[in-house]
Amino acid sequence: MSSSPTPPGAVAGKPVVVLRPAPQRTDRIFTPGALDLLRDRFTVVDLEGDPSEKALDEILPETFAIIGQPDLPAERLARAPALRALLNVEGNFFPNVDYETCFARGVHVLGCGPAYAQAVAEYALALALDLARGISREDRAFRAGRERYVSDGNADAVLLNGSDIGLIGFGNLGRSLHRLLVPFRPTLRVYDPWLPPGALREFGVLPAGLDETLSRSRFVFVLATVTDESRQLIGERELALLPDGARLILVSRAPVVDYPALLSHVARGRLLAGIDVWPDEPVAADDPVRGLEGLVLSAHRAGGIPQAFLSIGDMVLDDLTLLARGLPPARMQPAARELVGRYRNRPVT
Structure with missing residues (x-):
C-alpha cells in the first residue's frame, strides 16, 4: 500500500490531529483561543465539513490523534500506525471501536465525561x-x-x-x-x-x-x-x-x-x-x-450547558499537549480496559 501524501499545511515535528467531532460541533467545544492553540501546536486536519470515510482513510497513516469517535475496527486501526490517542467528545464510549486493539497498541482512548x-x-x-x-x-x-x-x-x-x-x-x-x-x-x-x-x-x-x-x-x-x-x-x-x-x-x-x-x-x-x-x-x-x-x-438538560461544552475543548488541548510531550493524559477520562465493553449507553441526540 502506498503511503498517504503529506497533509496540506503539515509542519515538520507537529503531530497530525484529525478533527471530526460529530455529533459535537467544533465551535461548541472549542473557544477561539483554544482552537488557535490547537492549530499552533498540531497539524489539524479538519474533517468536520467532510466526514466521509474516504477522507478519514486517506489521512489515517499520518494521524497522531483523532478528536471524535469514528468507526475504528481492527482493520482500520491497522492503517493508522502512528495513532496514539482517540479523544471522544460526545460523552459515551460506544462499541464502534476495537478497544482491545487500542489497548494492545498503547492507543489512549479518552472520554469527555468529566466535563x-x-x-x-x-x-x-x-x-x-x-x-x-x-x-x-x-x-x-x-x-x-x-x-x-x-x-x-x-x-x-x-x-x-x-x-x-x-x-x-x-x-x-x-x-x-x-x-x-x-x-x-x-x-x-x-x-x-x-x-x-x-x-x-x-x-x-x-x-x-x-x-x-x-x-x-x-x-x-x-x-x-x-x-x-x-x-x-x-x-x-x-x-x-x-x-x-x-x-x-x-x-x-x-x-x-x-x-x-x-x-x-x-x-x-x-x-x-x-x-x-x-x-x-x-x-x-x-x-x-x-x-x-x-x-x-426536565428535558435532558442537566449537563449540556455552554460552560461544560467549552471545557471539553480545553481538556482535549491539555491532554493532546501532554501526549505530544510523551506524558500521560491528565484531564479526560481514560477508557478502562475492564469496563469499556460493558457500557450500553445510547447516543444523546
Missing part, C-alpha cells in the same frame, strides 16, 4: 431542593391562583440538611455531587459495586448494599451508567424499599430505572421524583407523565 460532571451535579442538587420544598409545584399553583401561604404550602416540606441520602453510583457524577452535599451534613450511603468499601470510606461516605441504601434514604440520587447488570436496577422491588415520601432524582441513564413502576409510586403519592432522562426522547406530547403531580420534569 459534564459539575453541571449535572449542580442540577441534581437543584432537583433535590425543589423536591424537598415543592418550589416548582408551588410556582405553578401561584400562577394558577391556587397559592398557599406560610405553613399551608409546606405540609410535605423536608430539609436536605441532616438527611439520609443515598447515591447509586460514585463515578464522575457521584464524586462531584458529593462535594456539593457535604455542607448539608447528611448521612451519605453509597452503592457502587465497581468500588471497594475502602475506596468509598476515603471519601467519608458509608459503603452500603443496594437494599440498605434505598431503605434508609430520604433522598436517592440515581447516577449509575448503563450495563447489562444495571439495566432496570431500580425496579418495583427496589422502589418498594424506599420510605414513604422519599425523593428520587434521576440524572444519569434512563434504562437504570423501571419507569412504569416509578411513575406508579409517584401517582399514588408515595414517592416524589425529579427526572432529567427518559426512555424515549423527546417524550410524546400526549404522554400522561406531563400531567402527573409529584414529578419535576
Whole structure:
C-alpha cells in the first residue's frame, strides 16, 4: 500500500490531529483561543465539513490523534500506525471501536465525561431542593391562583440538611455531587459495586448494599451508567424499599430505572421524583407523565450547558499537549480496559 501524501499545511515535528467531532460541533467545544492553540501546536486536519470515510482513510497513516469517535475496527486501526490517542467528545464510549486493539497498541482512548460532571451535579442538587420544598409545584399553583401561604404550602416540606441520602453510583457524577452535599451534613450511603468499601470510606461516605441504601434514604440520587447488570436496577422491588415520601432524582441513564413502576409510586403519592432522562426522547406530547403531580420534569438538560461544552475543548488541548510531550493524559477520562465493553449507553441526540 502506498503511503498517504503529506497533509496540506503539515509542519515538520507537529503531530497530525484529525478533527471530526460529530455529533459535537467544533465551535461548541472549542473557544477561539483554544482552537488557535490547537492549530499552533498540531497539524489539524479538519474533517468536520467532510466526514466521509474516504477522507478519514486517506489521512489515517499520518494521524497522531483523532478528536471524535469514528468507526475504528481492527482493520482500520491497522492503517493508522502512528495513532496514539482517540479523544471522544460526545460523552459515551460506544462499541464502534476495537478497544482491545487500542489497548494492545498503547492507543489512549479518552472520554469527555468529566466535563459534564459539575453541571449535572449542580442540577441534581437543584432537583433535590425543589423536591424537598415543592418550589416548582408551588410556582405553578401561584400562577394558577391556587397559592398557599406560610405553613399551608409546606405540609410535605423536608430539609436536605441532616438527611439520609443515598447515591447509586460514585463515578464522575457521584464524586462531584458529593462535594456539593457535604455542607448539608447528611448521612451519605453509597452503592457502587465497581468500588471497594475502602475506596468509598476515603471519601467519608458509608459503603452500603443496594437494599440498605434505598431503605434508609430520604433522598436517592440515581447516577449509575448503563450495563447489562444495571439495566432496570431500580425496579418495583427496589422502589418498594424506599420510605414513604422519599425523593428520587434521576440524572444519569434512563434504562437504570423501571419507569412504569416509578411513575406508579409517584401517582399514588408515595414517592416524589425529579427526572432529567427518559426512555424515549423527546417524550410524546400526549404522554400522561406531563400531567402527573409529584414529578419535576426536565428535558435532558442537566449537563449540556455552554460552560461544560467549552471545557471539553480545553481538556482535549491539555491532554493532546501532554501526549505530544510523551506524558500521560491528565484531564479526560481514560477508557478502562475492564469496563469499556460493558457500557450500553445510547447516543444523546
